[in-house]
Amino acid sequence: MTADQVKGKGFKGALSYNLAKVAKGVAEVLASTFSRDDNAQAILKEVNLVRMQRPNLAKYFYHTSLNFPVHEDLKNEQMKAIAGDYLTAMGFGDNQHIIFRHYDADHPHLHILVNRIGYDGSLVSDSNDYKRSEQALRQMEKQYGLTEVISSKEAKERAMTKSELEMMKRTDEPSAKLKLQVLVGEVIESKHDLNIQTFIGRLEAKGVNVMFNQASTGFVSGISYGYEGLQFKGAHLGNAYKWQAIKTGTGYEQERDRTAIHEANVRTIALRAERTAAGEDSKRTAGKRTKQANGKRTNAGHSQNGAASIPEGTGELQKQLEQRSGAQLAQIAGSGHDGNQPGLSDPKDRNSRKGYQQSAEQGRQQVGNPSLPHSDLISDLLGVNDPGSGMAPVELTQNRRWKKKKKRGLSH
Structure with missing residues (x-):
């Protein structure tokens, strides 16, 4: 029960x-x-x-x-x-x-x-x-004369937990704990010439590493077993796997067996370190692969965005620059003033206009200077070699005509 x-x-x-x-x-x-x-x-x-x-x-x-x-x-x-x-x-x-x-x-x-x-x-x-x-x-x-169940203290093996049983149902494979119980149990039951050295050697031959809780004095107070990267205390497997039972079954003597136990611990520690290093290398490799994959996706995204924002070919670029240049020049022509630029239609400012045209011509020559890199391309894009310069004549508005007549009347 x-x-x-x-x-x-x-x-x-x-x-x-x-x-x-x-x-x-x-x-x-x-x-x-x-x-x-x-x-x-x-x-x-x-x-x-x-x-x-x-x-x-x-x-x-x-x-x-x-x-x-x-x-x-x-x-x-x-x-x-x-x-x-x-x-x-x-x-x-x-x-x-x-x-x-x-x-x-x-x-x-x-x-x-x-x-x-x-x-x-x-x-x-x-x-x-x-x-x-x-x-x-x-x-x-x-x-009541019922079937007697062995108590947990008397049981040689610990029963599987509910989660372990569910895992075994899902994977259709015995758990690492059950495998350990079988492997260690086989060594314990083979009592022929069984001592600490043969006990450790037979377990390691089956892929089971052993770790003893050994003090600096050589005294041992516990034992654990490792299998498939998992470590189990003897008490987790059952009473038959505890150090007290192993100690009795192998005829353990502290002074005689302390070296064999210490060497077994050294091998187990080295194996754990090796597995830890392998796990870290695996994580780093996975991380590099993830970064590379993310980098490829990022580069692909940049190339797509770049293709969408940069005009295809110099023809499209030239067209955009000409449109912007023409719009700016039209604005200048319509306003008649741009900062310190003199009005181009004012007859009193003919000398200033002449000086402005000369400055503009010098600027065009500088832009079209063959000594500058890609000067031909820049000149073509900006249209500085166009004799007409792309500028339309400035038309006088009604307001400007009225101002002009008023000035003439005052001068007379």
């Missing part, structure tokens, strides 16, 4: 789960301390009345499932008696509880829901509850 214990903050979830099983006909209530055992709201109301005595206690709920072997044929009265004895042994004899029997699995099992808070406000301690539970189960197995 085994027991799974859960401590929680509330009755509601587990109670609803079990009552739903009852409603489906795959469970029934064997015993209860509540006035009604078929209504969740009524049960929770009674629980809360007792809980009011300890409002600050978070985990007041205790849920245990008792599981029996498949071949155990137990009547309801037997299971009810076993559940009652278990509650008493755990200190819940006078606490609110409800007991369900389930029929939806291949083995008989019970679910017991308990309020840790007593009717008088006392609280049942959960200290060492797993240990006390195992002791109660072993005692009841003998009392």
